[in-house]
Amino acid sequence: MENRCPFRVGNGYDVHAMAGGIPMWLGGVRIDDAPVGFVAHSDGDVAIHALCDAILGALALGDIGHFFPDTSDEWKGVDSKLLLKKVVEMAAAKGWKVGNADVTIALQRPKIASYVPAMRQALASCMEVAEDCVSVKATTTEKLGFVGRCEGCQVWATVCLWACGPKA
Numbered sequence: 001m002e003n004r005c006p007f008r009v010g011n012g013y014d015v016h017a018m019a020g021g022i023p024m025w026l027g028g029v030r031i032d033d034a035p036v037g038f039v040a041h042s043d044g045d046v047a048i049h050a051l052c053d054a055i056l057g058a059l060a061l062g063d064i065g066h067f068f069p070d071t072s073d074e075w076k077g078v079d080s081k082l083l084l085k086k087v088v089e090m091a092a093a094k095g096w097k098v099g100n101a102d103v104t105i106a107l108q109r110p111k112i113a114s115y116v117p118a119m120r121q122a123l124a125s126c127m128e129v130a131e132d133c134v135s136v137k138a139t140t141t142e143k144l145g146f147v148g149r150c151e152g153c154q155v156w157a158t159v160c161l162w163a164c165g166p167k168a
């Protein structure tokens with residue numbers, strides 16, 4: 001059956017463990033004052049991974065691990081902004097553009113509020129949208145659970161795509 005709806009919505013979720021001695025990348029930005037980073041095959045940018053999954057979810061294409069497997073040397077240590085740009089290109093090839101995105105980051109510490117404007121700018125640039133189309137919200141979990149124990153970070157992302165071409 002043909003889908004004529006000009007909008008698609010997707011959600012994404014990701015978790016990464018934290019460990020010392022690695023730089024923290026989050027929302028496309030280096031968090032300078034973090035004594036820990038995210039354990040990953042890539043740069044560990046858990047916010048971008050959730051966002052990629054939201055876009056792929058809207059397109060019903062699968063998940064980020066399918067396209068950028070952590071068993072591949074090609075993606076070892078990769079800047080996750082590159083992955084997001086590639087996913088946006090995949091959407092464009094199918095006739096879809098990002099309309100807006102909303103990202104919620106659960107992290108006990110470090111505090112990241114001061115980095116949010118730079119994250120919105122970086123993510124908007126990757127997705128080729130205006131900054132006011134990208135929301136980044138930060139919360140703690142009130143010291144509860146693995147986030148509260150500073151063992152990891154979890155992120156939820158929601159995107160809206162709109163049909164911009166004949167292939168959509």
Ligand code: MG
Pocket residue numbers: 014015016040045046049
């Ligand atoms: Mg990930």
